[in-house]
Amino acid sequence: MSQSLIRNFSIIAHIDHGKSTLADRLIQSCGGLSDREMGAQVLDSMDLEKERGITIKAQTAALTYKAQDGKTYHLNLIDTPGHVDFSYEVSRSLSACEGALLVVDASQGVEAQTVANCYTAIDLGVEVIPVLNKIDLPAADPDRVAEEIEDIVGLDASDAVRASAKTGIGIAEILEVVVKQVPPPRGDESAPLKALIIDSWFDNYVGVVMLVRVFDGVLKPKDKIRFMASGAQHLTEHVGVFTPKAVDRPSLSAGEVGFVIAGIKELKSAQVGDTITLLDRPAAKALPGFKKVQSQVFAGLYPIESHDFEALRDALTKLQLNDAALQFEPEVSQALGFGFRCGFLGLLHMDIVQERLEREYNMDLITTAPTVVYEVLMKDGSLLKVENPSKLPELSKIEEIREPIITATIFVPEEFVGNVITLCNQKRGMQVNMQYHGRQVMLVYNLPMNEVVMDFFDKLKSTSRGYASLDYEFKEYRPGDLVKLDILVNNEKVDALSLIVHRATSVYRGRELASKMREMIPRQMFDVAVQAAIGANIIARENIKALRKNVLAKCYGGDISRKKKLLEKQKAGKRRMKQVGNVEIPQEAFLAILQVSDK
Numbered sequence: 001m002s003q004s005l006i007r008n009f010s011i012i013a014h015i016d017h018g019k020s021t022l023a024d025r026l027i028q029s030c031g032g033l034s035d036r037e038m039g040a041q042v043l044d045s046m047d048l049e050k051e052r053g054i055t056i057k058a059q060t061a062a063l064t065y066k067a068q069d070g071k072t073y074h075l076n077l078i079d080t081p082g083h084v085d086f087s088y089e090v091s092r093s094l095s096a097c098e099g100a101l102l103v104v105d106a107s108q109g110v111e112a113q114t115v116a117n118c119y120t121a122i123d124l125g126v127e128v129i130p131v132l133n134k135i136d137l138p139a140a141d142p143d144r145v146a147e148e149i150e151d152i153v154g155l156d157a158s159d160a161v162r163a164s165a166k167t168g169i170g171i172a173e174i175l176e177v178v179v180k181q182v183p184p185p186r187g188d189e190s191a192p193l194k195a196l197i198i199d200s201w202f203d204n205y206v207g208v209v210m211l212v213r214v215f216d217g218v219l220k221p222k223d224k225i226r227f228m229a230s231g232a233q234h235l236t237e238h239v240g241v242f243t244p245k246a247v248d249r250p251s252l253s254a255g256e257v258g259f260v261i262a263g264i265k266e267l268k269s270a271q272v273g274d275t276i277t278l279l280d281r282p283a284a285k286a287l288p289g290f291k292k293v294q295s296q297v298f299a300g301l302y303p304i305e306s307h308d309f310e311a312l313r314d315a316l317t318k319l320q321l322n323d324a325a326l327q328f329e330p331e332v333s334q335a336l337g338f339g340f341r342c343g344f345l346g347l348l349h350m351d352i353v354q355e356r357l358e359r360e361y362n363m364d365l366i367t368t369a370p371t372v373v374y375e376v377l378m379k380d381g382s383l384l385k386v387e388n389p390s391k392l393p394e395l396s397k398i399e400e401i402r403e404p405i406i407t408a409t410i411f412v413p414e415e416f417v418g419n420v421i422t423l424c425n426q427k428r429g430m431q432v433n434m435q436y437h438g439r440q441v442m443l444v445y446n447l448p449m450n451e452v453v454m455d456f457f458d459k460l461k462s463t464s465r466g467y468a469s470l471d472y473e474f475k476e477y478r479p480g481d482l483v484k485l486d487i488l489v490n491n492e493k494v495d496a497l498s499l500i501v502h503r504a505t506s507v508y509r510g511r512e513l514a515s516k517m518r519e520m521i522p523r524q525m526f527d528v529a530v531q532a533a534i535g536a537n538i539i540a541r542e543n544i545k546a547l548r549k550n551v552l553a554k555c556y557g558g559d560i561s562r563k564k565k566l567l568e569k570q571k572a573g574k575r576r577m578k579q580v581g582n583v584e585i586p587q588e589a590f591l592a593i594l595q596v597s598d599k
């Protein structure tokens with residue numbers, strides 16, 4: 001296929017600005033799917049995404065478009081996620097593209113991920129084309145938003161296409177703009193093969209599926225291939241494209257984006273970012289690949305039934321292939337037994353992994369409270385990374401504890417600026433910058449990350465009636481006055497409930513936490529004491545009174561089905577409990593800290 005007729009592009013946007021709707025429209029108008037197949041939103045294919053309405057895995061569609069110049073073009077659309085947790089996937093998708101449509105909601109304007117994603121694209125040398133979406137809305141103000149784009153992002157938006165992905169206005173124009181403004185790929189078809197793995201996942205029928213961008217050379221079925229980083233060798237079985245249905249092709253050549261299936265069973269050998277080359281005519285140098293993503297948030301995942309440990313390991317291994325950002329390592333908790341310490345990009349990522357384990361792999365899990373990674377300088381000069389509060393060494397041996405600080409960029413309409421500043425101050429934030437851009441205000445704060453992972457995003461949304469948007473990046477480790485808060489249940493420390501908190505809020509949080517736990521732990525056959533402690537000091541104590549009545553007593557003499565139902569309900573409830581010592585603790589109690597509000 002002639003490269004002059006290929007256009008590889010992504011759509012980038014702030015969450016909810018209409019990226020998926022636009023992608024569907026483009027696919028539909030290029031005839032990729034019949035109306036019946038369109039479904040609600042085709043690119044967000046995972047069930048979970050449908051429910052949450054966010055795009056998680058980048059996917060792609062190869063489209064055929066007859067342009068006004070009479071030529072037929074091959075457009076490869078690569079979908080990208082829009083949430084702050086998944087920004088690394090945006091850069092992955094973008095490295096397979098020459099152009100990107102920057103979709104901005106004309107009723108909302110520029111927001112945090114608009115800016116972050118746009119800069120990522122510019123850094124990667126991708127041509128960015130602004131599109132003003134949702135112009136059908138009465139509140140749309142495309143002129144103002146075009147100015148905002150110029151003012152904040154520095155991109156000329158005066159000629160930006162004004163579109164509505166919902167009604168279809170501007171879709172034809174967008175396709176023309178893609179053909180005219182996105183540069184065609186410039187690979188060398190006769191050079192040795194270089195194909196970048198931009199995504200890979202495990203399919204139960206065919207094994208590992210890799211999404212690749214071919215930069216040089218040609219890849220065909222029956223080719224012997226080699227992965228340049230891992231060294232693994234395989235025989236190509238199928239190559240093809242997603243339309244978005246998978247369709248086999250005789251070859252994939254320089255400039256094209258498509259899938260490769262090579263009968264790969266072992267999950268590790270098809271790493272995202274690796275370069276595929278041919279065994280008998282290898283490329284001299286691999287493509288640059290991707291920066292390794294660092295997990296920012298850690299939590300323990302424990303099977304409720306201890307014999308599910310191996311099944312959980314298996315499920316995590318499979319998920320990891322699909323999700324390079326997920327990390328895990330076995331760990332043992334006195335309270336919870338054998339489980340895994342898992343690293344995530346953020347809270348949303350953690351939620352999604354947990355839900356996928358439960359739904360797709362039928363795991364019943366207990367999750368501990370999320371924590372960030374602390375750096376601990378010991379008195380003997382050594383430096384430790386602590387990603388599990390219960391592993392914090394004895395205070396007497398510690399010189400200082402350093403916590404991760406992030407730089408957060410927040411966009412918010414003027415009327416909510418005061419609320420947002422108050423929130424940032426509550427979270428120990430330091431203002432770095434504040435700028436007015438029309439109605440939008442950009443606030444830049446340095447904030448301790450542990451304050452942000454807990455509930456900052458939800459608070460930010462509620463304090464701004466949903467209008468504020470956030471993007472953040474890691475800045476540095478900084479010494480902080482931090483202490484370990486332990487929870488004791490019937491005088492026994494429950495390691496899985498330990499937390500690292502700032503000294504100033506430790507007493508308050510300890511009390512709140514103990515009182516939340518009292519509400520959450522069901523009454524048992526005996527009294528249960530819940531205590532919060534810092535070192536040897538007990539700072540709070542709550543009592544859970546023993547249960548007196550039999551639950552069944554109430555429906556004695558009543559009909560049997562009701563009794564059965566009650567027992568069923570109890571049984572179902574039990575599945576989410578973990579026996580710690582002689583006390584049954586429900587899942588919610590392990591996450592109670594997320595519900596402790598600020599003073």
Ligand SMILES: Nc1nc2c(ncn2[C@@H]2O[C@H](COP(=O)(O)OP(=O)(O)OP(=O)(O)O)[C@@H](O)[C@H]2O)c(=O)[nH]1
Pocket residue numbers: 013014015016017018019020021022053054055081082083133134135136137163164165166167
């Ligand atoms: N009125 C109007 N609504 C639109 C338009 N485009 C998208 N929407 C709606 O805006 C909401 C968000 O659209 P999505 O396409 O899911 O947004 P997205 O950017 O893909 O969001 P994520 O996948 O979550 O990142 C949906 O309810 C769409 O129906 C438009 O042009 N006009």
